[in-house]
Amino acid sequence: MITLTGESLTLEQMKEVLYRGQKVRASEKSMDAVKKSREAVDRIVSESKVVYGITTGFGKFSDVLIDKNHVQDLQLNLIRSHACGVGEPFPEIVSKAMVLLRANALLKGFSGVRPIIIEKLLELVNLEIIPVIPQQGSLGASGDLAPLSHLALVLIGEGEVFYKGNRMESMGALQQEGILPVTLEAKEGLALINGTQAMTAMGVVGYLEAEQLAYESELIASMTIEGLNGIIDAFAEEVHVARGYKQQIDTARRIRGYLSDSLLTTQQGELRVQDAYSLRCIPQVHGASWQALDYVKEKLEIEMNAATDNPLIFDDGEKVISGGNFHGQPIAFAMDFMKIAVAELANISERRIERLVNPQLNDLPAFLSPQPGLQSGAMIMQYAAAALVSENKTLAHPASVDSIPSSANQEDHVSMGTIASRHAYQIIQNVRRVLAIELICAMQAVEIRGIEKMATQTKEFYEKGREQVASIKQDRVFSKDIEKAAKWLKEIEISHFIKEFSLEKEQY
Incomplete structure (x- = not known):
């Protein structure tokens, strides 16, 4: 209770x-x-x-x-x-x-x-x-x-x-x-x-789902790194401590932990000197999204405990003051920030999907197809991800910059915070599907590389994911796989998979 x-x-x-x-x-x-x-x-x-x-x-x-x-x-x-x-x-x-x-x-x-x-x-x-x-x-x-x-x-x-x-x-x-x-x-x-309880309630549910997605995006990205023989050096502790953002440091630490015993990652110079940004800059990009989400969390927990009606009664009724605590601007800004932060998780995920399926960018079978040419494999899954990412760009337009007068101009500036929170929730649903597509492609890639070489943590996640989506042995209606994977990502208890690995040196 x-x-x-x-x-x-x-x-x-x-x-x-x-x-x-x-x-x-x-x-x-x-x-x-x-x-x-x-x-x-x-x-x-x-x-x-x-x-x-x-x-x-x-x-x-x-x-x-x-x-x-x-x-x-x-x-x-x-x-x-x-x-x-x-x-x-x-x-x-x-x-x-x-x-x-x-x-x-x-x-x-x-x-x-x-x-x-x-x-x-x-x-x-x-x-x-x-x-x-x-x-x-x-x-x-x-x-x-x-x-x-x-x-x-x-x-x-x-x-x-x-x-x-x-x-x-x-x-x-x-x-x-x-x-x-x-x-x-x-x-x-x-x-x-x-x-402000409508926008705040929508924001709370959106945030809780966004937080889970942010953790899942790191696990899925770790699997993609394995599928592409990514360079682990870019996640070294000293690189991220040198910049100083806590969320970036934390993201790099978790990914290092997930991949600590992987035989599929490489060292710089082993296969190539540098990876593309969508791999190398995961801590910087995902970490920045975490920064925005931390801001959103702080504002939501203030607003959840705020007096937001009018008038307010103080001093046993000696003071009854008409104010403006009902104005949703703080939450409107927070929701717009959340829209951008979560949309960016899908933006960089879609670029990783492209690197998984494009034969010009990797040495995997074209589009991860079991029979390139005869079977299209994951070709159109990337299209779907691209469409969702582009839709998010429209939804991410800030609602909080808009206002329109009401009540005969007595209420002449408004926040549009509820619109911002609703659009944020739509974006979150789209992002989950993009991450589901990356998961499907990453699982296929590591399977081709050899799942016995995977890290302990990513292999556990892979095995659970395979219970939802079977290996691509034959072209099929992939829409069903995407929706099933997305549903799984929404419902799983992600805390079971999250590992908070301690810093080798507590420097920040």
Whole structure:
């Protein structure tokens, strides 16, 4: 059981909840803060004070005062009118993350909701009642208003959910679990939808998949080095310590470790003096991607524990401040960085694929074909990788440089962070398929070289990979192999294969 405080949620804990079924609960201390914050809202309403979103309308309607007898109508109308999401729904795991993150943010005690709102959100997480939330429709400022409104609909018994493998009306799932819908009171509708949880949830799931891909890319690249009799000298510790980037040093160290007992790698001057950049510069390129991913991780873990709604309630209600924490710019930048970093893993992977299949660049059978000419072998797999890489270049265009005014120009600069996070996730799916193609080609190459000469670590990975994709003995429909390999790369417990090898000299 993971205890949420609003302050300490980590990506590792998110992984436990999203992928391993761990349950969650709220800390008593945080719930006490929530109760005090709620008392402040009740005082504001009873005294008819003018406070944005509590006794006024929203956005451009912030100057319209609302009678205290209509506070419930105000919140209900807000949720219904703002549920304007369109397109395909977010993956269920993303929507589940969204609910969890919204509960964690409210637990900070700055939002003025009743404890029951948080309790209901946590019930949805623990009982796997997942809101159906359309992916498109958020500008990434003023909060992820449209997506989070679809989330909030479930609490009031409206909208749709995924439940026990079915898509159904929310009320049906709630009734099956004996959960009563809530009537939203003052500030609660606004507190539920004014935040960055859609882009952050998409970012969390994307990051967790990207991190796994980054580790897998090193293992697959190590196998490619063996398939091409790559020069191991370029991965020497002193080369990378001389530059000083920790992530580059770490990548080189892992690859040295994976290949430590390989009989397929060579020394400089043995077959050639230097390898092409796609082999020689793996630590520099992959290491740079790790640098960006480390930045993304840092920003996500801040945002996961951030108060991102408006207004925020401080000092037991003595201060109620309208600010802009709902603006998604920090996450928009992080998602754009992640897009570029992960896309680059595919860029350099595709170049390694080319070196594996091009007979002008190696001494292997042309296109790794069992009968060059009669059979095409891996020829068109490289085409597919090239197409995916080029598609990623379009998706990697930064969403965060765009803005468009909304709400009669009251909300005149927005982040587009949710678009950035969605495109990042698309890129990640494409990159996994490119790496799957490199894996298939690398396995074929090392098989031709002699798997008995492989390093212990890469051979283990090869043997597991061969359980998914058979050796190319005859041309076949390789699309099935690519998808099967990609599915395997997504589902395997990569920690089993990752080896963190210590530096020979601790110099940095």
